[in-house]
Amino acid sequence: MTAWNTEHTADFRGPLDVTRAATAVLDAQDTVIGWSPAAERLLGYRPHEIVGRPLATFLSPGPAPHAHPVPPRQGGNDIRAARHRDGHELTVVTAVCPLPGAGTAERVLLAAELGDLRRWESRLALLNGLAAQSPLGLAIYDTDLCLTWCNAAFEQEMGRPFDHFRGLRADELYSDGSFVTQGHPPTLDTVMRHVLDTGDPFVDLHFRGRPPSDPDTDHVWSCAYYRLQDADGHVFGVCEDAFDISDRYEAQQRLALLVEAGRGIGTALDVRVTAEKIAEVAVPEFAATVTVDLSRVVLEGEVPATGDPSAMSLVRVARCAAEDPGAQRQYPPDARPPPVDYPPGSPQDRSLSSGGLVVDDTVLVVPLRAGNSTLGLVTFIRGTGSAAFDGGEVALADELAARTAVSIDNARRFTRERAASLALQRRLLPHHVPEQSAVEFAYRYLPADDVIGVGGDWFDVIPLSGTRVGLVVGDVVGHGLQAAATMGRLRTTVRAFAQLDMDPVELLSRLDDLVGQSAEGRRGEPGTPDGTDADVTTGATCLYAVYDPVSRRCVMARAGHLPPAVVAPDGGPSLLDLPAGPPLGLGGLPFESMEFELPVGSLLALFTDGLVEARDRDIDDGLDTLGRVLGDRRASLEALCDRAVAELLPDGSAPDDTALLLVRTRELDSSQVVEWELPSEPAAVGRARELATGQLGRWGLEELSFATELVVSELVTNAVRYAEGPLHVRLIRDRTVLCEVADAGHTSPHLRYSGDEDEGGRGLFIVAQLVQRWGTRYTRSGKTIWTEQPLPAG
DSSP states (O other), X not given: OOXXXXXHTTOOOOTTSTTTSEEEEEOTTSBEEEEOHHHHHHXXXXXXXXXXXXXXXXXXXXXXXXXXXXXXXXXOEEEEEEEOTXXXXXXXXXXXXXXXXXXXXXXXXXEEEHHHHHHHHHHHHHHHHHXXXXXXXXXXXXXXXXXXXXXXXXXXXXXXXXXXXXXXXXHHHTTTOEESSOSSOSSHXXXXXXXXXXXXXXXXXXXXXXXXXXXXXXXXXXXXXXXXXXXXXXXXXXXXXXXXOHXXXXXXXXXXXXXXXXXXXXXXXXXXXXXHHHHHHHTTTTOSEEEEEEEHHHHTTOOOOSSOGGGOOEEEEEEEETTBTTOSOOSOTTXXXXXXXXXXTSHXXXXXXXXXXXXXXXXXXXXXXXXXXXXXXXXXXOOTTOOOOOHHHHHHHHHHHHHHHHHHHHHHHHHHHHHHHHHHHHHHSOSOOOOOSSEEXXXXXXXXXXXXXXXXXXXXXXXXXXXXXXXXXXXXXXEHHHHHHHHHHHHHHHHHHHHTTOOHHHHHHHHHHHHHHHHHHHTTSSSSTTSOOTXXXXXXXXXXXXXXXXXXXXXXXXXXXXXXXXXXXXXXXXXXXXXXXXXXXXXXXXXXXXEEEOOTTOEEEEEOHHHHOXXXXXXXXXXXXXXXXXXXTTSOHHHHHHHHHHHHOTTSXXXXXXXXXXXXXXXXXXXXXXXXXXXXXXXXXXXXXXHHHHHHHHHTOGGGXXXXXXXXXHHHHHHHHHSOSOEEEXXXXXXXXXXXXXXXXXXXXXXXXXXXXXXXXXXXXXXHHHSSEEEEEEXXXXXXXXXXXXXXXX
């Protein structure tokens, strides 16, 4: 602020005011007969130096050269050149006022610098503009907070002459208004009272209300309040200036709503949660009630048909209302949402028919579209008496719906992919393992990718011939669908090899060969930036064990996998010192098995490293914890599984896939198994039939005698003719009746087609028709042909 402004900021008297201007009293001959102190300050002459001298001593007779004209004022005024006492010239504005009456004084000459006059006129123009032309509403309230003055903008806002509302208080003018800005006194009266009492101004307070000139529409003003004082410092009131920022405020609110929508919509890959978010965001700032209706197929992860949208079957998935803010989630996640039907001609029906948004007074319906498909509708409803949706609000709703549609479509795709992934996992992992006579078992599987729900670890319980059981646990490097697909191939291969009655070493060797060939064959194909296939299974590990409940012997081998834990019925837990073997796919390295006896009731734990190893825990600590859990002999296998997962994976998830298989061994009672050794001679055939028939009678299974006689006769005959002795015949009564004939030969019989003139080759075909399964397994001393017959009904 300049010195002039500082000096005159509170003084609105003009430079030619008689109390401020340089004043000279002249007689009829323009001789100075009076001289004011202001004239001495302006021109430098003291009274005794100028009184009695002519006017021309300091003032030129004509207009100043190159001076801009000044409009005439009362008494007339001119711009003239004046000469200071020290000789320099200055441009002044003069006004002459006659002095009628007796005496020598004819007139008074008033003079002021031209610059002072022009600055004063600018201030007057500013005040006039604020009072008559400014869009900024100005009002002055006295110390009783009653209105004493307002400008034209304020008067126009009131919609009536000033005299009609002079003397009212601010809260009486806007009885239903309220401040939007927080952190200050709540009412207009308390705000202005605070300003009067403290002198502290308030700036940019946002006030919402309805002016009398527009009583049906909410307006928002940016208001400022400051105290007014006279020249002596006495407080006489408070000034309010207010500028209507309704459009800007609405734009800011819409932008804030979009920002809030961006934070909430699309954060969850769940169709219902996404639908609930848009309803939650839009209420109550944008609408009083919001409903979201989606096509039923969208909830199932499918794409709606691109035909007539009006024929879609819609269901209500979300509703939020201002009068019931806690009801955003109307339906439980697993509940089937109710269908919705729109009457013909309703805004929703018109939107579905046209494919576009529909505005019907206080109802706005926007379709949710993704590509060429309509996913559903969003309906925004305002309460009775509310303003209709304007163009900006329609555009905002369209943007909200577009963002929601993209997020819902993403969630729909995720739902479909996750359903496919879970279906794949259910197909790849045993979701129902039948009970086994050889073992009691329980298992747990936790994928690291708990979003998709699939992983690369696996386990299996495989029924084998002779009531034996194969136990498998494996681990594929990586997570997700790629690891799950690889795991599925390995599990299928292991199950196929196991059905061939391969011993663990041979099975792992064959599996290692296949993995290595697969990796070699795929290397260099497209799949990863470096040209290697991301699905190469090198590094997968596996453990395979076979338990025989008749002999209580168990043989197992592992390919780079963790060894199992064993808990004897009368001992503590321990890890088997099982030869490690290389991971699958390396090739050229041998595997080694271990065979040992497991007492009845022994606990065998097969697991992957995801159970016992973590970033914040050493694997030895995890194994110690697992051993402590398994040491509880009184707990059931299901309880032990739960405790192991709870203690080793307290968060319910792990950075690596986890598989746990617990097995408690059983044995077949001696009354269920009979075995005979016979010489390799033709007479053995009849003897074998007699022994088998007699044993079936003792078991009460006479119904199977005929079929069993034929089976035993054929198998023993083949052994006598084509193999070496001695022969071993064994019958086992379990869930089925098993017949086994073992010899020292290594050739296996095969089914073949016999011609009309062939004398042999039909016996094995007949056997295959009489039993439900049959096969061959090889041992170190020869082979065993086995058959399996179902027990008679009842």
